[in-house]
Amino acid sequence: MVIQCLQTFPPSSSLDPNIYGPQKSSITEQYIEKFLEGLSVQQAVASKRLFILDYYDAYMLYAERINKLSEGSKTYGSRTLFFLTNEGVLKPVAIELCLPPTAEEAEAVRKVYTPAEEGTEEGALWLLAKAHARVNDAGYHQLISHWLRTHATIEPFVIATHRQLSRMHPLYKLLIPHYLDTMDINQAARQSLINAGGIIEISFTPGKYSMEMSSAIYKDWRFNEQGLPADLLKRGMAVRDPTAPHELKLMIEDYPFAVDGLEIWFAMKDWVSDYLSLYYKDDASMKRDQELQGWWSEIVNVGHGDLKDDPSRWYEMKTKDEVVEALTTIMWLSSAHHAAVNFGQYAYGGYMPNLPTMSKQLIPETGSKEYTEMVRDVDGYFLKTVSTPFQATLVMAILEILSKHAKNEVYVGQIQGSTPEWADDNGIDEAFNRFSSRLVQVEKKVTTRNNNPKLKNRRGPALVPYTLLYPDTTDFSKSGGLTGRGVPNSISI
Numbered sequence: 001m002v003i004q005c006l007q008t009f010p011p012s013s014s015l016d017p018n019i020y021g022p023q024k025s026s027i028t029e030q031y032i033e034k035f036l037e038g039l040s041v042q043q044a045v046a047s048k049r050l051f052i053l054d055y056y057d058a059y060m061l062y063a064e065r066i067n068k069l070s071e072g073s074k075t076y077g078s079r080t081l082f083f084l085t086n087e088g089v090l091k092p093v094a095i096e097l098c099l100p101p102t103a104e105e106a107e108a109v110r111k112v113y114t115p116a117e118e119g120t121e122e123g124a125l126w127l128l129a130k131a132h133a134r135v136n137d138a139g140y141h142q143l144i145s146h147w148l149r150t151h152a153t154i155e156p157f158v159i160a161t162h163r164q165l166s167r168m169h170p171l172y173k174l175l176i177p178h179y180l181d182t183m184d185i186n187q188a189a190r191q192s193l194i195n196a197g198g199i200i201e202i203s204f205t206p207g208k209y210s211m212e213m214s215s216a217i218y219k220d221w222r223f224n225e226q227g228l229p230a231d232l233l234k235r236g237m238a239v240r241d242p243t244a245p246h247e248l249k250l251m252i253e254d255y256p257f258a259v260d261g262l263e264i265w266f267a268m269k270d271w272v273s274d275y276l277s278l279y280y281k282d283d284a285s286m287k288r289d290q291e292l293q294g295w296w297s298e299i300v301n302v303g304h305g306d307l308k309d310d311p312s313r314w315y316e317m318k319t320k321d322e323v324v325e326a327l328t329t330i331m332w333l334s335s336a337h338h339a340a341v342n343f344g345q346y347a348y349g350g351y352m353p354n355l356p357t358m359s360k361q362l363i364p365e366t367g368s369k370e371y372t373e374m375v376r377d378v379d380g381y382f383l384k385t386v387s388t389p390f391q392a393t394l395v396m397a398i399l400e401i402l403s404k405h406a407k408n409e410v411y412v413g414q415i416q417g418s419t420p421e422w423a424d425d426n427g428i429d430e431a432f433n434r435f436s437s438r439l440v441q442v443e444k445k446v447t448t449r450n451n452n453p454k455l456k457n458r459r460g461p462a463l464v465p466y467t468l469l470y471p472d473t474t475d476f477s478k479s480g481g482l483t484g485r486g487v488p489n490s491i492s493i
Contacts, residue, residue: 001145001341002137003082005236005251006050009041011079013056020060020100021108025079027094031112035093036083048236048251049084055136056098058144058217062209064102072360072388075205076109078136088254089456095129097363111363124378128363131386135359138349139204141341142357143214147194150338150491151186152214153221156303157330158182164295170279171292174272174327177410177418178334181492199398203391204357219306222313227329228265228337232258254457257340259449260469263442264336264412264487269328271435276320276327278427283319293317296326335412336469339487344468346403347484350396356386357395400482402493407480412487413439413473439473446470 010025017023029041036044044050059066060077067074076097082090092115099109113129116122158179165172193199200210225234229248232238237258241249246262280286287293296317301308315322349355361384364370374381387395410417413436450458450465458466472486 001257002053002140003235003237004052004054005048006045006052006081007236009045009050011052011054011056011081013060015057015060020077021098022110025056025096026110027079027081027096027112031114032081032083032093035091035115037086044083051082051084051090051252053078053080053082053133053137055079055133055140056096058140058213059136059206060098060100061216062206062213063098064100066206066209067099067362069207072358073205073207074359074362075136076132076362078133080133084252087456088252090252092130095126095133097129097132099362121375124374124381125363127378127382128374128385131356131382132359132363134354135205135356135386138355138357139206139210139213142200142204143206143210144217146338146341147189148214148218148221149226150333150341151182151189152218153223153226153304154179154182154330154333154491155186156299160295160298160303164298165291169291170275171295171327174275175330177489178331180410180490182334182490185491185493193398199394203387203395203398205359221307223304223326223329224313224315226333226337227325228258228261228332252457254455256449256458256466257469260442260446260466261336261340263445264439264469264471265328265332267435267438267442268331268336268412269324270438271431272327272331273320273324274431274434275428276324278425278431280320280323286320286323287318292323334490336487338491340468342493343403343405343486344484345399346396346482347464349399352387352392352396353382356392358387358391359385360388361385403484404482404493405480405486405488406492407478409478409480409486409492410489411472411475412489413471414476418489436473439471442471443474 010027012024013020015023033039033041036049039047039049041050056077056079058077059075063075063077076099078098079096080092081094083093085091095113097109097111097113099105101108113126114122116126118127157175161172161175161179167173194211195201196208201207204210206213225231229238229246232248232250233240236251237255238248238250240247244250246266248262250258252258280289300314307313315326317323317326349357361370364374370381386392412418415432415436418432446467446469449455450467452458467485469487470485472483475486
């Protein structure tokens with residue numbers, strides 16, 4: 001969702017250097033070349049084998065304020081570099097932890113840590129650096145990849161659909177299954193999760209700045225970059241290639257989210273295209289549809305009014321291709337994107353040391369009493385750094401709830417619950433059945449890929465198969481629960 005293919009080395013920021021310190025990263029060739037399997041850094045960049053999780057800008061904007069909140073909340077801006085090995089798996093090769101200059105510390109902090117042997121001082125520092133990077137990842141995942149990019153940004157589409165489209169309008173009928181319970185769950189989140197003093201603020205390092213951080217990143221949100229192909233291209237994780245599947249060549253061939261997701265995306269896009277063709281014969285008929293145009297105008301100018309003055313963020317909705325892309329994006333965000341960021345949270349984050357959400361202290365300085373304590377008992381120091389038992393238990397309980405499928409879940413491609421009183425047209429029936437059949441084939445392909453020992457990223461070191469984008473179109477058991485798989489139609493949890 002966030003990882004990017006590194007385009008230039010060293011990575012850099014666009015933040016004001018007079019406020020936040022040097023824009024260029026302090027990671028140099030000397031830190032990482034020994035991990036690159038004989039390649040130079042420039043060769044690794046040129047061959048698309050260096051990748052980055054870049055949480056520098058997002059956290060540096062708030063680092064000083066977060067660190068002044070309390071003794072129990074400390075953070076860095078972070079950059080983590082990965083190398084794509086000859087085996088096709090990503091290996092972390094450096095973590096940079098940064099702090100801006102403050103009134104107390106005139107110089108910006110730039111510390112670089114690299115993999116080191118367990119049981120050594122360097123190994124202890126590497127463990128703590130990974131903990132801080134993971135804390136940043138946990139916060140960004142929950143506030144941006146999950147809340148902002150699905151729950152929050154889809155809400156104006158739900159409201160405009162009910163306000164501007166009649167119940168008989170083709171777009172209303174197509175979209176309404178993908179809005180089921182979204183407003184309800186968002187209201188519940190505002191009551192107890194993202195509210196002031198709520199679970200997010202007391203359990204994640206950004207604390208009371210959590211929603212402000214999400215809002216700041218929203219300013220750079222672009223609707224026409226939210227579809228999966230556009231997202232992969234933006235992050236450099238794919239390039240256009242007419243000879244590749246879907247005409248997109250992945251930079252990491254074994255990238256489960258992208259491989260499985262693209263199959264769902266294009267099945268969904270073809271379904272939308274087939275459906276619209278039954279109602280609109282040409283581009284002009286779409287431009288003449290006053291309800292469609294009014295619906296889109298409210299989304300852009302009212303629902304997402306903060307971004308209305310930049311038309312480059314939006315589709316114009318004057319051609320069928322644009323309408324298909326827009327509708328597919330809405331359906332993707334409501335279904336597969338949300339499934340990928342939500343239903344694996346308990347499996348990946350329920351065990352706090354794997355994904356701590358809080359960092360309570362910075363990495364100690366060499367020669368300090370805390371540094372001696374860290375060297376003597378690194379595991380104890382790690383536990384003093386990350387979430388408290390109360391915070392860990394609270395987050396674990398919430399992640400378990402969020403990761404459960406409802407017993408009445410309607411998965412993509414299931415006609416019962418996906419077609420509200422309009423499947424009375426043979427053309428619609430045939431188009432939806434084609435869509436459903438393709439998703440059944442996706443299920444089979446996901447299972448085959450997960451059983452292929454050559455695809456190491458499908459299971460990872462823990463040997464847990466990647467099933468978050470297994471559609472579960474064939475599951476009519478209504479059993480729900482912690483399945484770790486299934487793509488529901490809507491954001492309902």
